[in-house]
Amino acid sequence: MGLAFVLAIAGTFVFAYRAGRRARHIRAENEPIRAWMTIPFIAHTHHLPAAALFQAIGVHPQEPRDRRSVRHIAHDLNRPVAELMTQLQRAIDAAAQPPGGHPR
């Protein structure tokens, strides 16, 4: 029981430390793109207009709000999900560092 107590104390500190470290950098880290995300959702997390991302992947958005996930769009376009995600990431990177300019 003594060993379990020591492990529980150690676990508390390890996970609390990890949570604290992650929380400190929460605003600095870039959000990853996932296949379940919608284009407006990705645009929001990267502070970009959704229209720019739709344009980057060559898709005309459905009105009034295109709620299709990246996977759904890839299926509709008959294209690999990974390819679409790479295109989106490139568009985000390009917006963060415009040609000849400084990073956002």
Place this chain on the structure above:
Amino acid sequence: MNDQLLAAVSQYGAPALFGIVAIAAIGVPLPITLLLIIAGSMISQGAMNPWWAIGLAGAGSILGDQAGYAVGRWGGPAVVAKLSGLFGKRASLPAVEAKTKAWGGPGIYITRWLLSPLGPWVNLASGTAGYPWHRFLFWDALGEITGAVVYISLGWFFSDRVMALEAVLGDLTWAMAALLAAIILGWQLAARLRKAGAG
């Protein structure tokens, strides 16, 4: 499967959230915290109504919890054994039942949102232990609404950082679980030492 559930909430909004949280409350392991955070983020983007999101997330969870309690109370030992088998460890239900009796309402409340992995166990154990239904409903509803408000608000506030926030909350949940284990073990150790000192 998680990807499809997350996409369903993004696409269909609060009604999808209702169905998924109800299934999770019965005991199916699903990423509910992340779903609530995403709902919060969608609210901040104007893609979901906050009252519908909180109301349906809370109602779905309460419905699932009540189903778990009903199985424990009226399902009979065979059904209880089958359902608890779905969660993983069949043998630990009596231990949870003893803890549920000892902690009562606050135990039910805390396992709705802060130590939520224990929630389905506590639902079953509350039923098998014969914990009064009206009290279970009160603490259950209070806990589930608290959880919905807390996680949806966090998602709303950190709407552009949902994945990072989920990682922070995951570590915090483990820290809380380890702290709770340390408190219980420390208390038992102290009692043992006192007994040894007296003897």
